[in-house]
Structure formats: structure tokens, C-alpha cells
Amino acid sequence: MPDLNAEDRIPSALLKRLAWLWLAFCVIKIGSAVLLEHSEQGVAFWKPLLWESSSLLVVTLLVLVQIRLLAIPRYLHTQPWRWLRRQLSFLPVLCLFFVPATYGLRHAVYALFGEVYQHAGWLLVFVYESVTLSLFYLLWLGVVFGLATREHLLAERIHAQETALALREAQLVLLRQQLQPHFLFNALNLISVTMYENVPRADALLRKLAGLLRQTAAQATKATHPLADELTILRDYADIMAARFEDRVEINWQIADDLPAVEVPSMIAQPLLENAFKHGVEPLTGKTHLTLRVSRPSTERLVLEVEQDRGHCSEDQDEKGQGLANVRRRLAAHYGETASLQLVNRQPEGVCATLSLPCAS
Numbered sequence: 001m002p003d004l005n006a007e008d009r010i011p012s013a014l015l016k017r018l019a020w021l022w023l024a025f026c027v028i029k030i031g032s033a034v035l036l037e038h039s040e041q042g043v044a045f046w047k048p049l050l051w052e053s054s055s056l057l058v059v060t061l062l063v064l065v066q067i068r069l070l071a072i073p074r075y076l077h078t079q080p081w082r083w084l085r086r087q088l089s090f091l092p093v094l095c096l097f098f099v100p101a102t103y104g105l106r107h108a109v110y111a112l113f114g115e116v117y118q119h120a121g122w123l124l125v126f127v128y129e130s131v132t133l134s135l136f137y138l139l140w141l142g143v144v145f146g147l148a149t150r151e152h153l154l155a156e157r158i159h160a161q162e163t164a165l166a167l168r169e170a171q172l173v174l175l176r177q178q179l180q181p182h183f184l185f186n187a188l189n190l191i192s193v194t195m196y197e198n199v200p201r202a203d204a205l206l207r208k209l210a211g212l213l214r215q216t217a218a219q220a221t222k223a224t225h226p227l228a229d230e231l232t233i234l235r236d237y238a239d240i241m242a243a244r245f246e247d248r249v250e251i252n253w254q255i256a257d258d259l260p261a262v263e264v265p266s267m268i269a270q271p272l273l274e275n276a277f278k279h280g281v282e283p284l285t286g287k288t289h290l291t292l293r294v295s296r297p298s299t300e301r302l303v304l305e306v307e308q309d310r311g312h313c314s315e316d317q318d319e320k321g322q323g324l325a326n327v328r329r330r331l332a333a334h335y336g337e338t339a340s341l342q343l344v345n346r347q348p349e350g351v352c353a354t355l356s357l358p359c360a361s
Contacts, residue, residue, distance in 0.1 A: 014151045018144065022063075026056050046113075054105040055098075059133070062094050063140070080145065087141055094137060095130040102129070184213070190244050205243055212236040223334070224263040227294075227302070231255065234292065237270055241277045249281045254293040262302065262359055265330050271323035272306040272341075272353040280308030280351065302359035307352040313343045327355075 033048040103117070103125065110117040119125055187209050195202035215233060238251050273292065281288045293305040324341065331339040338358045345351055 014147055017147055021143065022060070026060075029056065046109075050106060050109050054102050054109075058098055058101045058105070059094075059136075062097060083145075084141065091134060091137055095126075095133055098133055099126050099129050187212075187240060190240065194244055201243060205240055208236060208240050208243075212240070222266060225266045227259060227262050227264050230264050230267070230269060231294065233267060234269055234273055237273060238290075238292075241273075241281075245277070245281050248285075248287055249277070250287060250289050252289065252291045254291060254295075256295045259294060259296060259302070260359060264302070264357060265334050268327060268330060269304050269306070269355055271327050272304075272355060275323055275353065276306050276308045276351070279313070280311040284310055286310075296359060300359060302357045304355040304357075305352055307346070307350065309346070309350045311351060312345050312349060313351040331357075 030049060030052045033052040034045065036048070103119070106117045120128075191202050191205045191209065194205055212233065215229070215236070235253075242249055242251060273290075276290055280290070288311075289309045291305070291307045291309075293303075293307070295303050295305075297303055324343070327341055331341060335358060340354075340356045342354045342356075343351060344354070
């Protein structure tokens with residue numbers, strides 16, 4: 001007996017389909033034989049019933065043995081001819097046992113009724129029944145192969161979908177983890193600079209940073225979190241940055257009242273606010289006005305905008321910025337082509353970063 005592992009066994013779902021198909025075939029075969037022989041030929045009812053049921057009973061037992069011995073190996077779908085040769089190797093055994101078992105049952109039942117079962121010579125019977133059984137067996141193998149291939153393709157599709165989902169989730173977590181050290185470095189650098197200028201302010205910034213890190217640490221392994229949590233992180237980050245540029249920045253929050261309770265990628269908007277401080281506040285003198293808008297222009301879209309009224313976005317800044325590139329990779333991994341990030345220069349000056357996300361609720 002071949003050494004079969006769990007992957008070689010016929011799946012239970014396939015076994016159920018084959019069993020129902022075989023049962024339907026038996027009912028049709030016996031029913032048609034009885035109707036034909038008894039109704040049209042006048043043969044006693046039990047005789048065609050015996051002829052067909054004896055054949056089907058023996059074939060069923062032999063097929064069950066075949067399934068137990070040969071099963072369906074893993075190479076069925078990649079090497080069908082190898083599988084067919086393996087199955088055909090069992091055909092001589094089927095033919096060898098089918099005729100004696102089937103005709104033995106018929107002779108025994110006829111004897112119970114006090115009759116003799118008449119048939120052609122044994123050589124002719126063996127040849128006829130072997131040819132008929134072989135044709136039927138080939139047809140049955142075709143059915144098994146078709147159903148098994150369908151089950152295999154379905155299982156592979158489900159496995160591929162599960163693998164893609166796991167890969168996407170891992171990619172999202174990795175991208176988020178790449179972002180965290182970058183954000184932490186900038187925040188600590190901010191506190192370090194402030195410490196030389198104003199210790200109490202640096203202490204306050206450190207407390208705000210600790211609170212912010214507690215929020216992000218609570219979701220360290222999550223690829224998404226509620227929109228409300230994202231806005232909380234943005235406000236805390238803005239408070240930290242505004243404390244440093246106290247006289248040089250003014251932040252205006254425009255948050256719509258009808259925002260849905262949806263999940264968004266964790267810290268997806270923080271790089272946009274960081275980018276506005278880096279290019280629209282830090283290198284410039286005078287006051288910069290930052291506006292952060294969150295709106296829902298339609299039932300299917302959520303739009304988050306970070307707008308600065310000073311400076312311009314260069315092509316290198318948009319295409320080569322690590323923070324923005326990270327955001328775009330995360331959007332692609334999470335939403336595919338249904339989300340976007342755009343940086344547009346305002347006239348006469350200013351930049352607006354627009355994050356558009358699908359928002360069906």
C-alpha cells in the first residue's frame with residue numbers, strides 16, 4: 001500500500017460530491033433497467049433489479065478499495081498522465097474480481113428463487129464485461145479528475161488570497177514601523193533643541209511626547225485604527241510642533257461634523273503635517289498658517305487636507321521625500337488604486353497635501 005499523507009487523501013467535500021453523484025447514477029441506472037426490461041420486455045421485476053444492483057454493488061466496493069489504496073496524490077494536477085497510469089494499474093484487478101463477484105451474486109439469488117441464471121460462455125462474458133467496465137472506469141476517472149481539479153484550483157485560489165492578505169498586512173505593519181523611528185527622532189531632536197532655550201517648555205513637550213507614544217504603542221501591531229484616533233495623534237503632534245514654533249505658526253482645524261466611524265491606516269496623515277512644518281514653517285521667517293481639513297465630499301470618499309499658506313513644493317520634495325513615499329506605499333498596499341495622495345502648489349504661494357481615501361459606510 002502506498003504511503004499516503006494527509007495531503008494525498010481525497011478532501012471530504014470532494015468525497016461528498018462523488019458520493020451524491022454515484023448515488024444519482026445508481027438510481028438512474030437501476031430505474032431505467034427495471035423500466036426497460038420489466039415494462040417493455042415483460043421480465044420479472046426482480047431480475048433487472050438484480051442484474052444492475054449486483055454490478056453496481058461490486059463496482060462500488062471495488063472503487064472504495066481503490067480510493068483507499070490509491071487516493072489522489074498531490075501531483076494529480078501537475079502530472080495528470082502519471083496519475084492516470086497509476087489509476088489504470090488498478091483496472092486489471094477490477095476486471096479480475098468484477099465478473100466472478102457479480103455473476104456469483106446473480107447465480108446465488110437465482111438459486112434462491114429456484115431458477116438458473118443463463119448467460120453466454122464465461123470467456124465471452126469476461127471479455128464483454130471487462131470492456132464495458134473499462135469504458136465506465138475511464139469515464140469515472142474523468143469525472144473524478146474534473147472535480148478534483150476544481151477543488152484543487154479553488155483551494156489554491158483561497159490560499160493565494162490568504163497569503164496575499166497576510167503579506168499585505170505584514171507590509172503595512174513594516175511600513176508603519178519604518179515611520180515610527182523617523183517620527184521619534186524628529187520629536188526628540190525638537191525637545192533637545194528646546195531644552196537649551198526653555199527647560200519648562202521642553203519638559204512639557206516631553207510629557208506630550210510620552211502621551212503620544214503611549215497612544216501609538218497601544219496600536220503597535222495594528223495596520224489600521226479609528227479615524228478619531230488618527231485625529232488625536234495629529235492634534236498631539238501639532239501641539240508638540242507648535243510649542244517650538246510658538247510665534248511662527250497658527251493652526252486652524254476644520255473637522256466636519258458628519259465624519260463616519262471608519263478605520264484608516266495608522267499615522268497615515270502625520271507625515272503630511274510633519275512635511276508642512278518642515279518645509280512651510282521651519283526654514284521661513286514670519287508666521288505660517290496651517291489648515292487641517294477633514295471632510296466627506298461623498299458617501300464613498302474621505303478627504304484629509306493639510307494646507308500651508310507659504311512656501312512651494314518642489315518636484316524633488318514630492319517624488320523623493322521618504323515620508324511621502326512611505327505614505328504612498330502604504331496607501332497602495334492597503335487600498336490599491338482607490339486611494340491617492342496629491343501635493344499641489346497654491347498661487348501665489350502655499351502648498352496643499354490632499355489625502356483621499358475610500359469611505360463606504
